[in-house]
Amino acid sequence: MMRRVLLVALVFAAPLAAQDAVPPAEYAYRQLPDARAEAEAHALMTTLRCLVCQGQSIADSDAALAGDMRSLVRQRIAAGETPDQVRAWLVDRYGDWVSYDPPLTPATWPLWAAPIALLGLGGWLAARKLRRKRSGTGDGE
Amino acid sequence: MKRVLLWTPFALAALLLGLMLARLDAPHDETIASQWVDKPMPAFNLPPATDGIPGLAAADLATGEPHLVNIFASWCVPCRVEAPMLETLRARGVRVVGIAIRDTPKDVASFLSEYGNPYARIGSDVDSNVQIAIGSSGVPESFLVDGKGIVREQIQGVILESDVDRIVAKMKAMR
Numbered sequence: 641m642m643r644r645v646l647l648v649a650l651v652f653a654a655p656l657a658a659q660d661a662v663p664p665a666e667y668a669y670r671q672l673p674d675a676r677a678e679a680e681a682h683a684l685m686t687t688l689r690c691l692v693c694q695g696q697s698i699a700d701s702d703a704a705l706a707g708d709m710r711s712l713v714r715q716r717i718a719a720g721e722t723p724d725q726v727r728a729w730l731v732d733r734y735g736d737w738v739s740y741d742p743p744l745t746p747a748t749w750p751l752w753a754a755p756i757a758l759l760g761l762g763g764w765l766a767a768r769k770l771r772r773k774r775s776g777t778g779d780g781e
Numbered sequence: 782m783k784r785v786l787l788w789t790p791f792a793l794a795a796l797l798l799g800l801m802l803a804r805l806d807a808p809h810d811e812t813i814a815s816q817w818v819d820k821p822m823p824a825f826n827l828p829p830a831t832d833g834i835p836g837l838a839a840a841d842l843a844t845g846e847p848h849l850v851n852i853f854a855s856w857c858v859p860c861r862v863e864a865p866m867l868e869t870l871r872a873r874g875v876r877v878v879g880i881a882i883r884d885t886p887k888d889v890a891s892f893l894s895e896y897g898n899p900y901a902r903i904g905s906d907v908d909s910n911v912q913i914a915i916g917s918s919g920v921p922e923s924f925l926v927d928g929k930g931i932v933r934e935q936i937q938g939v940i941l942e943s944d945v946d947r948i949v950a951k952m953k954a955m956r
Contacts, residue, residue, distance in 0.1 A: 661856070662883045665908035691813060691918035704883055705918070708909035733916035735816050 667714035668707030674718070681714045684723040687740040688713070688730065697740065815916030815924075815935045822930045823914040827904025830881040831889040837878055837904030843930030847955040849875050849948070850924040851900070852912055854882045855892035857920040863939045864896035870940070871899040873949050879903040882912055882920055927955045 672678040685699035690706040698706040698713070709730075716726045730738050742748050826838040842848050851867060853860040871877045879900040881889050889903065906912055915924060915932065925934040925948070933955060940948070 661885045661888055662907055694811065705909055705912075708883075709913060711908055712910065712913060730913075731816075733815065733817055733913065734813055734918070737813055 664704070665708045665711035667711040669710075672714050672718050677717050678714070680723055681717040684717070684726060685710055685713055688727070689738050689740055691734065691738070812937050813918045814937070815918075815932075817914075817916040818932050818935055820932055822926060822932060823911070825904075825911045825914065827880065827906055827911060829886075830879070830884060830903040830905035831886040831893070834893075834898070834900060835902045837880060837902045839930060841878070841902060842926050843928070845928040845956070846876055847928050847933075847952050848926045849877045849952065850926055851877060851879045852882060852917050852920055852922040852924070853879055854884050854920045855888035856884070857882075859939045860892075860921045861896050863921050864899070866940045866942060866945060867899040868897050869942075869945055870948060873945070875949060875952050876901060880906050880911055882906050882909055925951060925955065 672681060682699060686697045688698045688709065690696045690698050690701040690703055691709070692703045692705050693701045696706075698709045713726055716729070717723065721729075727739055727741070736742055736745075742751065744752065822839045822842050824839050826840075827836050829836040837850075842850065849867075849870060851863075853863070867877050877899045879902070881903055884905060884907070886905075889905075893900075904911070917924070917935070919937070921939060923936040923940060924932050925936070927933050934951070936944070936948075
């Protein structure tokens with residue numbers, strides 16, 4: 641009985657500390673009415689980095705600034721901007737840091753080159769091993 | 782040849798471990814600098830943040846006089862520490878204006894009455910639009926804006942007593 645009363649009390653307990661004086665931005669937690677625009681905006685939001693939580697995308701974060709950025713992204717997409725334009729607008733202000741989709745630059749080319757080089761190395765090692773097995777020598781292994 | 786191949790993975794792993802250890806030891810810097818320095822203030826027109834103090838528009842920053850634009854909020858604890866420094870800057874002739882982030886008129890008024898008002902104008906940026914438009918990522922931050930309305934410097938975090946002389950000199954040199 642006591643447990644049930646406590647549970648009911650919990651349901652009505654207001655999370656005082658979590659209450660913000662200002663309501664969240666218009667489109668922070670509200671989707672765009674147009675489903676296609678919303679899908680575009682959401683896909684973009686998952687590739688934009690939250691400025692204050694770092695390591696989370698603005699789609700994942702409950703930080704107030706992330707909410708404001710979501711609202712800004714949705715409003716710009718609704719106004720007819722393409723996701724690439726919105727991303728470029730933010731990169732102009734915060735640098736490549738804000739985007740989870742790093743551009744190809746002299747500093748980032750190893751990101752693309754490394755997997756190809758490693759795959760090549762693996763292929764070469766495997767080919768060597770197989771060739772040795774087929775020839776049956778195995779040089780004493 | 783065989784021996785070299787055998788040791789290569791260990792060498793690579795050791796190298797990786799070394800890099801990780803070096804990064805562990807390096808000081809951790811989480812600040813994200815604005816890329817908007819040396820660019821003109823974007824167009825904006827913010828309503829007053831509280832009664833009796835005018836709001837802030839981009840046009841107010843292109844009057845021929847340099848301004849210090851302070852991004853703050855009544856809910857921001859470090860901003861309370863910074864308030865006396867802004868007052869010192871104002872007393873030494875720096876034009877200080879504010880942008881209040883996600884704030885209410887009542888809260889701004891009580892913040893000013895408690896910690897002093899160095900601001901000639903305060904714009905209310907309820908959904909951080911202007912803050913994002915100039916590449917600011919937190920409170921407090923200050924932007925030094927020249928007389929033509931061009932951002933010349935971003936100061937992230939609290940302005941300290943040791944920063945005051947340099948800021949006053951820079952603002953005097955800027956027109």
